[in-house]
Amino acid sequence: MRALVYKDKLRFEKNYPMPRTRDGEALIKVLKAGICTTDLEITRGYMSFSGVLGHEFTGVVEDAGEREWIGKQVVGEINCPCRRCSYCKRGLGNHCPQRTVLGIAGRDGAFADYLTLPTRNLHVLPKNIDHTRAVFIEPLAAAFRILEQTQRPHASREESAAIQPDTEVAVLGDGRLGLLVAQVLSLTGCRLVAVGKHPEKLSILSERGIKTATKDEFYRHGGGRFDYVVDCTGSPSGLETAIELTRPTGTIVLKTTLSHAKAQSVDLTPVVVNEINLVGSRCGPFPRAIEALANGEVDVEPLISRTYKLDEGVEALGFASEKGILKVLLDMGDV
Amino acid sequence: MRALVYKDKLRFEKNYPMPRTRDGEALIKVLKAGICTTDLEITRGYMSFSGVLGHEFTGVVEDAGEREWIGKQVVGEINCPCRRCSYCKRGLGNHCPQRTVLGIAGRDGAFADYLTLPTRNLHVLPKNIDHTRAVFIEPLAAAFRILEQTQRPHASREESAAIQPDTEVAVLGDGRLGLLVAQVLSLTGCRLVAVGKHPEKLSILSERGIKTATKDEFYRHGGGRFDYVVDCTGSPSGLETAIELTRPTGTIVLKTTLSHAKAQSVDLTPVVVNEINLVGSRCGPFPRAIEALANGEVDVEPLISRTYKLDEGVEALGFASEKGILKVLLDMGDV
Numbered sequence: 001m002r003a004l005v006y007k008d009k010l011r012f013e014k015n016y017p018m019p020r021t022r023d024g025e026a027l028i029k030v031l032k033a034g035i036c037t038t039d040l041e042i043t044r045g046y047m048s049f050s051g052v053l054g055h056e057f058t059g060v061v062e063d064a065g066e067r068e069w070i071g072k073q074v075v076g077e078i079n080c081p082c083r084r085c086s087y088c089k090r091g092l093g094n095h096c097p098q099r100t101v102l103g104i105a106g107r108d109g110a111f112a113d114y115l116t117l118p119t120r121n122l123h124v125l126p127k128n129i130d131h132t133r134a135v136f137i138e139p140l141a142a143a144f145r146i147l148e149q150t151q152r153p154h155a156s157r158e159e160s161a162a163i164q165p166d167t168e169v170a171v172l173g174d175g176r177l178g179l180l181v182a183q184v185l186s187l188t189g190c191r192l193v194a195v196g197k198h199p200e201k202l203s204i205l206s207e208r209g210i211k212t213a214t215k216d217e218f219y220r221h222g223g224g225r226f227d228y229v230v231d232c233t234g235s236p237s238g239l240e241t242a243i244e245l246t247r248p249t250g251t252i253v254l255k256t257t258l259s260h261a262k263a264q265s266v267d268l269t270p271v272v273v274n275e276i277n278l279v280g281s282r283c284g285p286f287p288r289a290i291e292a293l294a295n296g297e298v299d300v301e302p303l304i305s306r307t308y309k310l311d312e313g314v315e316a317l318g319f320a321s322e323k324g325i326l327k328v329l330l331d332m333g334d335v
Numbered sequence: 336m337r338a339l340v341y342k343d344k345l346r347f348e349k350n351y352p353m354p355r356t357r358d359g360e361a362l363i364k365v366l367k368a369g370i371c372t373t374d375l376e377i378t379r380g381y382m383s384f385s386g387v388l389g390h391e392f393t394g395v396v397e398d399a400g401e402r403e404w405i406g407k408q409v410v411g412e413i414n415c416p417c418r419r420c421s422y423c424k425r426g427l428g429n430h431c432p433q434r435t436v437l438g439i440a441g442r443d444g445a446f447a448d449y450l451t452l453p454t455r456n457l458h459v460l461p462k463n464i465d466h467t468r469a470v471f472i473e474p475l476a477a478a479f480r481i482l483e484q485t486q487r488p489h490a491s492r493e494e495s496a497a498i499q500p501d502t503e504v505a506v507l508g509d510g511r512l513g514l515l516v517a518q519v520l521s522l523t524g525c526r527l528v529a530v531g532k533h534p535e536k537l538s539i540l541s542e543r544g545i546k547t548a549t550k551d552e553f554y555r556h557g558g559g560r561f562d563y564v565v566d567c568t569g570s571p572s573g574l575e576t577a578i579e580l581t582r583p584t585g586t587i588v589l590k591t592t593l594s595h596a597k598a599q600s601v602d603l604t605p606v607v608v609n610e611i612n613l614v615g616s617r618c619g620p621f622p623r624a625i626e627a628l629a630n631g632e633v634d635v636e637p638l639i640s641r642t643y644k645l646d647e648g649v650e651a652l653g654f655a656s657e658k659g660i661l662k663v664l665l666d667m668g669d670v
Contacts (some may be wrong), residue, residue: 087583095583095609149610239603248422248430257604265600268574269592272615274430275484280607 003112004313007050019116026064026119033057033110034135035320035328054111055103058134075137077121078102094283123286126294136300137289143184145284146253165189173232174201183298186210204302231256248274253281303327338447339648342385345378354451361399361454368392368445369470370655370663389445390438393469410472412456413437429618458621461629471635472624478519480619481588500524508567509536518633521545539637566591583609588616638662
């Protein structure tokens with residue numbers, strides 16, 4: 001099969017071996033896939049992964065032990081836990097130390113004609129979500145993860161309640177993830193501002209009634225102190241800005257992972273003095289993301305910068321890493 | 336009056352002006368005071384404070400508008416909030432942006448014959464706590480703050496419950512604060528290990544039945560993955576170690592503040608990938624600290640390295656900053 005493979009360098013292969021299904025797994029013909037910053041980071045050494053890249057996809061099940069899956073159009077959760085260890089038993093499969101992760105750790109990914117995943121990871125795509133929009137379900141779920149994590153505050157109720165209509169929230173970063181996170185947080189009705197560098201990207205949000213500010217405007221008007229600040233900048237300086245903008249006993253949600261510049265230089269003393277909560281945030285609930293796309297709560301189409309064919313994958317990743325580019329899709333061709 | 340004053344440099348003054356009480360404040364004759372790492376950090380530029388140092392003290396009220404306070408032996412909370420702003424109205428006076436803080440920000444401190452504090456900040460000392468032990472109430476309260484902050488988890492109950500008997504907890508650092516924090520956390524009955532560099536300091540804990548390990552021993556036995564890790568190292572490397580030791584979705588409590596080496600270099604990607612909670616922790620509940628000292632739950636006397644007279648204060652701070660020294664007290668002389 002065709003595949004986009006990273007091993008020391010990124011290359012397109014015409015005759016990559018077909019993946020083999022194991023017990024409980026489905027063989028999925030990939031229809032479309034999305035390029036994520038994590039894919040780009042892997043090509044810079046992140047996770048020391050080698051194999052087929054890609055973890056945002058939509059596809060159709062071609063084979064599975066559970067025959068009822070065959071022919072279903074699906075999306076899939078990317079973490080494949082062992083289901084036996086103490087993490088798995090506590091419902092923390094996404095943190096299973098033995099897990100494989102589609103296109104990220106120990107398991108070939110979605111930038112190929114075929115992939116395998118356990119059927120337990122699959123979700124049937126509702127008819128009113130097309131394949132293009134479906135590619136956004138994985139990152140959108142990661143955005144909804146923030147709401148899961150902020151529903152039960154770390155500090156006392158008075159100090160740090162969940163995100164509510166009077167909660168002041170700032171989303172930093174107007175990239176692929178930031179634009180999804182801002183839309184998701186706006187569903188809470190909170191007092192939200194999305195801060196970015198690119199007026200043309202921010203306009204995607206302002207057209208949906210979300211308050212936005214370029215970084216310069218924002219600071220010119222005095223910044224502010226927020227109950228919640230979400231760092232989606234993907235930049236080493238994001239956390240520093242977040243610390244500056246968070247009110248005492250407020251919460252910073254960290255979405256940025258970095259391969260290069262591994263150690264960021266940060267003054268964490270204000271985190272102690274202001275008793276700030278900082279919480280890392282990763283993968284989230286697929287069902288909620290599917291629902292949000294199906295009922296139009298979130299709009300993803302303006303986020304698509306360009307679609308490439310799988311054969312043009314190397315070029316596509318190059319384009320996705322250029323400044324100002326949002327989501328780049330790969331189209332695997334005829335179903 | 337006599338006072339130990341920091342202004343560009345530390346010096347002992349014989350004729351420092353007496354503090355004046357304002358409405359609602361008491362004039363307190365200081366009996367004993369304790370030297371804290373924060374005092375040492377201030378002499379290195381932390382908080383840009385200048386004035387009388389010191390915030391751990393015990394004393395006797397000499398004058399107050401509310402006459403019933405006069406003659407009372409007291410300890411005092413160090414944050415003096417405005418009691419009018421939105422933080423104060425939400426019960427977050429310790430984070431009031433207009434607050435003064437005894438010997439730390441905008442208010443002369445306790446290394447002097449007299450200090451002033453609002454009577455609302457005062458707590459009467461129970462008869463069975465002597466003045467020497469009473470000096471530990473402020474830092475002990477800061478240790479109890481951790482229990483306040485971990486009673487209501489940030490993540491869902493399954494992911495990150497409060498500290499319970501089966502919770503795995505590591506305290507990093509066997510300095511002044513670490514030894515108090517370990518004793519406080521041991522009260523929960525949790526599975527605790529205190530990790531430090533100094534066998535002679537750790538023995539203070541092991542004599543109380545608390546499991547300890549030197550850093551070398553700890554790593555030789557494979558370290559481990561903890562539900563909670565409390566960084567009391569006072570070192571820029573403490574957070575990095577804490578991140579390494581915390582299990583996915585676990586919590587790091589940060590107690591370390593640093594003046595020098597302001598920006599620490601930390602790889603925060605594991606915080607995101609493992610969805611770790613990181614929470615800054617500062618001042619805590621005096622009543623609980625007083626109770627713990629009064630009923631012997633916590634033992635502070637082995638932590639006293641030496642007592643100096645106020646006149647020897649410059650020397651005392653020098654001694655307190657030497658490696659391996661625990662609590663250094665200042666004795667103000669006759670009552």
